[in-house]
Amino acid sequence: MGKWSSIWLLIAGLSSLAGAGEGLWSVGLRTQGFYDFEPGNDWFEGPEIGYSNYNLGSHRLQLKVAYLTSRLEQVFRENILKQDYFLFSPAWHFRRNRFFDPIVQVDLGYTRFDVESEIFKDLDNDSWIAAAQAGFALNLGQGEYGLYYHFGYNFITPESSMVYPGVFGLGIWVML
Amino acid sequence: MKRFGKIAWAGAGLALLTLGACQINKADCDLECQKGFWLDSGLNPDPCSNPLDSTCLVSHRFPTPSDSDKAAKHVIIAVHGFTASTYEWEEFKGFAEDTVNGHGRSLISLVLLGGHGTNLDAFQSSSWKDWGKPILTEYDTLVKQGYQNISFACASTGCALLMQYIADGQLATGPAPKWFFLIDPIVVPSEKLLSLVDLVGPILGNSPNPGSDEENRHWYVNRPQEDLKELYTLVNRVKNQLESGFELPKNTNAKVYKSLHDQSADPVGALLIYKGMRKSDGSHIEAEMLDSRLHVVTRLKGRDPEPSAADSALQLRVFKEMIDKSLAKP
16 A cells, blocks of 8 residues: 555645646546557556646646556456556657647556465565657547557566566547 | 768668677577587487387387276376476476385376477477477377376476367367376466567577576577567467466366466466366366475476575475375375
8 A cells, every 4th residue: 555655645746746727637548558469468448637737848748647457357357367557657749739749658657466365475466667658649629639549668577467568558538 | 962871871770780680590509509518409309309219208108008007007297398308307207206206106208399309490490389299199199098097297388388278178088187287387478578579589589598507408598589489479378268267177186386486487377377277167276386486396407506405395395296186086
């Protein structure tokens, strides 16, 4: 619990630094997978909240937090691991006001999975996350809603984890 | 002129990259290797690669068991891992076939995987399907010869091959195997870069992995990208099968032994196997996480540095348990 509290405090602190005026909030659905060029990818889905402010590079810098999990898929495929991601993802938008908007993003956060049985209580079941991604957003309805795609590289891939280096994400959002 | 300069620089860069990739791709066989001290050289093959050898496979050693032996003898087919050879299970064979430890009833069949234990060219041109064929051949032959008590012991990639056969129902043709003993099965590689082998493989090419002198004589030192691709295809296939779930044959049991700190096979694989491979009644198989830093703790010979007393004790305990379980009545 200590690690999770630290993560959320960090996110809250950075968000506060951005200031409260002229803020744009968005909410969306984010999915994430690992590319390994083989069928049967592991997918994670979850909500994502975004915030930008005129003081943060004229809205070019967007701060996002996301909770991604395999628990939804686990309902249908009970043998997959129950894994969660808690991500803070600052993204830089190169053309925030245009339809085609190239982006670069870093993902900082934490992941863990349930060990589910006493037999596996000694497994290392968590890891920090640090990834760099690049991609693009498509701004629709004059930026009221849109979608994005990005791909990149996970720099932390411990021996005991289900974190692979090649990562990509898809998402949709709507402005609040 | 400016454009020509750019093209020239780009061409030079491409040439250097190609040259570099060719250098890296080149299989590593130094003087020591060429003299036959490495398995890769082809000068010092695994004795079990000789089809006339009568010391490795039980089907060759005892092809016509008596009626009493068919029921009394317990055969364990031992399957080694990626780049390894039958050397990996020699200690277990020595232990189990000892009349005291094995009670005179255990026979260990050392299977050499396809493409392994001979020379690097054979390895490079083989697929994971080729690797597994000798397992099925030995099992089918033993069944035809009338052996009624057959179990399997496997290490690392050998376990991935066996699980793939279990999931496909290819070991359900004869009497159901009694036990599967999985030692450090690989389902998720510890080195996660392997997941990008299709992308970085052509750049990285060959990935030599030298060990002790003894290990270099019994494991391929070179790991060509073609084989790494085959390995990843296999483990990813097994991972997907486990996530979909499958069952062991009726009356068959299995136990996973997994090192907690393993630089080859991610320990999380044991959890995936525990969840995904069930007994025929739907109950869980057995699993044990071992406090060890060795990959395949059942092989201690030839390690550098020398294994600890704790590793030796662990090896002995696992050996005893495997024998006791395989000999026990259902």
